Amino acid sequence: MKSGELKKLFFDFFKSKGHTIIPSASLIPENDSTVLFTTAGMHPLVPYLLGEVHPGGKRVASVQKCIRTGDIDEVGDDVHLTFFEMLGNWSFGDYWKKEAIEWSFEFLTKVLKLPKEKLAVSCFVGDSDAPRDEESSKVWEALGIPKNRIYFFGKKDNWWGPAGITGPCGPDTEMFYWTGEGEPEPLTTGDNKSGWVEIWNDVFMQYNKTADGRFEQLKQKNVDTGMGLERTLVVLNGKQSVYETELFVPIIDALKKRATSYYDERKVYIVADHIKAVCFLIADGVIPGKEERNYIPRRLIRDAMTVHYLFIEGSINVNFFLEPVNKVIEIYRNDYPELLNKKNNILSVLLKEAEDYSEILKLIRDVSDLRKLYNDFKPKKVWPTNNKPGEIDLSGKSLFDIRQSLGVSWAQMKMVAEKGGYIFSLETEEEYNESYKKHQELSRTASAGKFKGGLADNSEEVVKLHTVTHLLHQALTDILGGTVDQKGANITPERLRFDFACPRKLTDDEIANLEKIVNQKIKEELPVHFELLTVEEAKAKGAHGIFEDKYAQLGNKLKVYFIGDYSKEICGGPHVKNTREIGSFKIIKEEASSAGVRRIRAVIK
């Protein structure tokens, strides 16, 4: 059965039970500020679960696009995905357990014709917050599910929500289908229900979890159900994995075509999953960046690139996603027209992000590069001589420094190590986590508004002004001769401020000349890149800047930014990739800042 057919059967069935079919909402939750993404069909419906009147009435059904990042480490197994679709039906204070369970059963056994012998269900066992759910189990028994296929588990298995800290939640009853070999085995608690695939979840939302952790009764008793579209297709088509369905095969084939060295099917699945999720995120306006929500597409793109490069294609190719993206759009173009409408946007955002990250990837091409970097970080032991076989024992603190300076995550470093057949020791991982925790505490206590390395933020405007500051610094050196002693810099999205030692006011000619040189360099479309150099190497290359700059330090190396051949400056970044991105440069003011120090204020247009 195809995805379109399953959706149609579901909608027809619930229409016949008095439901209004509603469209999928955005992946950015508009009605639920407790979550970063829409992780289930219920998020867009929170106000109605809390008692608002829904325009579609008390019964609605939908197929909702969802993103779940909590399962990211499981992605690539048979059932976990970052992006997936969820079929669901809801009752806002209308029908309750009996109808919900009877309709789920009818749909599964009569419409989809799944044999009830292969079904098992679980119900909530009860605790101090809510009683044992005998009501649900009685309905299942009446429908002919034998007692030994009705399981009772605790909150971990049979309680849904809230997805954030507060919100609607309640006990649930879950439906599983046996896809294992031979006779169905007993259902076990926990995530790994070997041989059983969870296909549907009926949640009985009668509680609201409060900020102080209490479960208070909601005004109305609601039903919230969720059926995983991809998982159900697996079951209906006798497949083993969601990656074998029509919603993945073309994407995976496109990736396999590029494979020169892949050895692990699961790695291809991970890349396919991530590319698909990123397409949907960008189409809904989530652009890669540093902030919480925007960090997710960045992380997905970087992980996909790392896996693809290390385990599939074997070389860095910033266009590797082109064909897979086309396949994603082909698969979903009818159901989610936003993908086709935003195609150019998706491709250009992906390309820019991939180009940026490829600079970093080049530094860590394989384990020997990693070792080189590690050695620069003064590993506790010389690698790998003192280690147990197959174990890299290096300073977790140093690995954290790589993360901070280059933005290479733990997962990515682990992949590079894995490619070389190595693992990090537990001690290293603990040390890394410790550094991470310390950093988070420090950031929390750092006073708001303090600019890191003179930068207010990493917005596009700030990054452009940052690069133009380097050009200005070099242009001043050209005009004034010798070295220009920088005394400070401060950049906001609106303007740059540059202080330098100079005993006199600049003339109008000098100012005009500065503007001319900087604009000329912008027009020359000079590429920008950085290199990691020792202090001696940086000096030999004539880099200027502060040699003790702590933002530019990476172990015992310095990050030096090059703008074409024109400027070489020690700096932590970030910068534009090419001066053509900058626009035109204008000096607004030249004034005294303090004795012997002049200040230039400038903008870009």
Ligand code: SER
């Ligand atoms: N909210 C529940 C789930 O995600 C049912 O839709 O499983």
